[in-house]
Every structure is written in C-alpha cells, then in structure tokens.
Amino acid sequence: xxxxxxxxxLMLSTALFFIGAFGFLTRRNMIAMLMSLxxxxxxxxxxxxxxxxYLFPNNIEGVGFTIFIVAIAxxxxxxxxxxxxxxFRNTKNIDAENADHLKY
Amino acid sequence: xxxxxxxxxGIAAFVLITGLLxxxxxxxxxxxxxxxxxxxxxxxxxxxxxxxFAAAVxxxxxxxxxxxxxxxxxxxxxxxxxxxxxxxxxxxxxAGLAVIAAAxxxxxxxLNHYWMxxxxxVFDPSVNKIGHLLVANTAESFVLPFELVSVLLLAAxxxxxxxxxxAQPEKK
Numbered sequence: 001x002x003x004x005x006x007x008x009x010l011m012l013s014t015a016l017f018f019i020g021a022f023g024f025l026t027r028r029n030m031i032a033m034l035m036s037l038x039x040x041x042x043x044x045x046x047x048x049x050x051x052x053x054y055l056f057p058n059n060i061e062g063v064g065f066t067i068f069i070v071a072i073a074x075x076x077x078x079x080x081x082x083x084x085x086x087x088f089r090n091t092k093n094i095d096a097e098n099a100d101h102l103k104y
Numbered sequence: 105x106x107x108x109x110x111x112x113x114g115i116a117a118f119v120l121i122t123g124l125l126x127x128x129x130x131x132x133x134x135x136x137x138x139x140x141x142x143x144x145x146x147x148x149x150x151x152x153x154x155x156x157f158a159a160a161v162x163x164x165x166x167x168x169x170x171x172x173x174x175x176x177x178x179x180x181x182x183x184x185x186x187x188x189x190x191x192x193x194x195x196x197x198x199a200g201l202a203v204i205a206a207a208x209x210x211x212x213x214x215l216n217h218y219w220m221x222x223x224x225x226v227f228d229p230s231v232n233k234i235g236h237l238l239v240a241n242t243a244e245s246f247v248l249p250f251e252l253v254s255v256l257l258l259a260a261x262x263x264x265x266x267x268x269x270x271a272q273p274e275k276k
Contacts, residue, residue: 004112007214012116012149014214016123018207023127025199026191031178032132035139038170039123042146045162049155055220057227064237064246066158070165071253075260077170081177082264088181089270095189 006054010047017043030084030094034077041073111152119145130187132178140171155229 016039023036045066052062088094091101122142129135143166150159236242238250 003106004109007219008112008116009149009153010214011211012119014207014210015120018203018210019120019123019127021206022199022203025203026196027127027188028191029132029188031174031181032127032135032188035135035174036127038139038166039126039142042143042162042166045158046146046149049150049153049158052229053153053155053227055222058223058225060227060229060233060237063155063158063229063234067161067234067238068246068249068253070161071257074165074169075257077173078264079260079267081173082268085177085180085268094181 006050009050013043013046013050016040016046028095028097030080030087030096030099033096034080034084038073038077041069045069108152112149115145115148115152119149130190132182132188133175136171136174136178139174140167143167143171154227157229157231157234 020036020039020043023039024033027033027036048062048066048069052060056062084094087099091098093099119142122138122145126135126138126142129138143162147159147162147167150156150162236245238246241247
C-alpha cells in the first residue's frame with residue numbers, strides 16, 4: 001500500500017472530477033447532467049478520504065465529511081429528480097436547452 | 105509491482121473508463137449502468153484504502169439508492185431505447201480542451217507541490233470512532249452538522265413530494 005504515492009490517488013480523483021465536468025458541459029439531457037454531477041461529488045469524496053488517510057491518520061474527520069457529502073448528495077439527487085419529473089410532466093422534454101420558460 | 109499496486113491501478117483504470125463511458129455513451133440507460141459500475145469501482149477503492157465504513161455507505165447510498173432513483177426517473181421520462189441528442193461539436197471540442205488543460209494543470213500542481221510528511225500513527229476509521237466523531241457529547245464532535253443534515257434530508261423529502269405531486273384538477 002505504501003509503495004503507491006498518494007498523489008496517484010489524487011490524480012485519479014482529479015481525472016474523475018474533470019470527466020464529470022466534461023459531461024456536465026457537453027450533455028444536454030438533465031438526467032445525464034445529474035449523473036456527471038454525481039461523478040464530481042464522488043471524486044471530492046475520494047479526495048477527503050485520501051488526505052485523511054495519508055496526511056492526518058490520527059484523525060477521522062475526512063471520513064465524517066465524506067458521510068455528510070453522501071447524505072447531501074442523496075438529498076440533492078432526490079430534489080433534482082423531482083424537479084425533472086415535474087418539468088417532464090409540463091413540457092414533455094427534459095433537455096436543458098428547452099427549459100427556458102422563465103427566461104423571457 | 106506488488107499485488108496491492110496492481111489492484112490500485114486496475115481499480116483506477118476501471119473507474120476512469122466507466123466514468124468516461126458514463127459521460128460519452130449515446131443511450132441514457134447505458135449511461136446509468138456505466139455510472140453504477142463507476143460507483144462500485146469507487147467503493148472498491150475505499151475498500152482498498154481500508155475505509156470499510158465509507159465503502160459500505162457508498163454501496164448502500166449511491167449504488168443502492170441514487171442510481172436506482174436515476175433509473176426510475178429515466179423510465180418515467182424516456183422512451184429508453186432512443187438515442188440522446190448528440191452534443192454540439194463546437195461545445196464538446198472546447199469543453200474537452202478546457203477540461204484537459206485544467207486536469208493537466210492540476211496534475212502538474214499535485215506533482216510539484218511539496219507534501220508535508222504525514223504522521224506515522226495508525227489510521228483507524230472504525231465504526232466506533234466514526235460514531236463518536238458524529239454524535240458524541242464532546243467539543244470535537246459534529247453533532248450540530250449531523251442534526252442539520254438530518255433536517256435537510258427531511259426537508260428534501262417533503263420538498264420532493266410537494267414538487268413531484270400531480271397537481272389536483274380544479275374542483276367545480
């Protein structure tokens with residue numbers, strides 16, 4: 001375990017975060033954008049645990065924050081999906097570019 | 105290269121490939137399944153780092169909860185066989201360039217930064233300690249954030265029901 005520099009794990013989480021960012025920028029479907037958002041949140045969780053384990057092994061605050069983030073991500077996903085379903089019921093379409101009723 | 109290192113690089117490749125497929129595949133349902141595999145890979149990474157509680161939370165909440173929620177909402181809003189509208193070419197080129205530049209810069213910073221030496225104590229994320237961290241009656245514990253998250257979850261659940269409720273037809 002110790003022979004892997006922990007920057008490699010940080011680079012994994014960086015790559016995962018930017019994969020999520022790429023999906024968030026390019027996807028047009030709201031559910032697909034939500035999935036990209038989940039990837040980004042997960043990469044943040046990995047970061048918290050890696051910093052906790054390799055730099056501050058005497059504390060476990062990072063694990064606690066990971067659990068908070070997971071709980072908030074669950075709430076966020078539930079609210080987002082409720083909004084998406086309501087939008088679909090009203091407009092029969094969940095593309096982000098068509099949801100501009102509040103714009104004009 | 106030891107077995108542990110091979111396991112790490114295998115998990116990393118699995119997570120990144122399935123994550124990339126999540127954001128690039130044409131069909132929405134397949135994207136959800138790739139996301140499922142990616143999240144399982146992240147849970148495997150937590151197991152590899154010996155943070156079993158976080159891995160269990162990951163499997164239960166993400167794989168068992170959020171992905172199932174996403175799949176339900178896909179079935180509620182889509183004819184699941186059809187392709188999604190493809191991304192605009194110009195936008196994906198510029199997004200790809202920006203993302204690659206930002207990721208490369210971040211990796212550069214990671215490699216050049218001087219990391220302080222971590223202490224040599226043993227990392228012990230047992231459930232007992234996590235429970236003390238979250239709800240123990242001490243100054244260091246996170247009781248107030250814990251309660252706030254509980255209230256937030258309750259508010260989110262009520263809000264979801266209110267938002268997704270079908271509007272009642274007007275009574276004459």
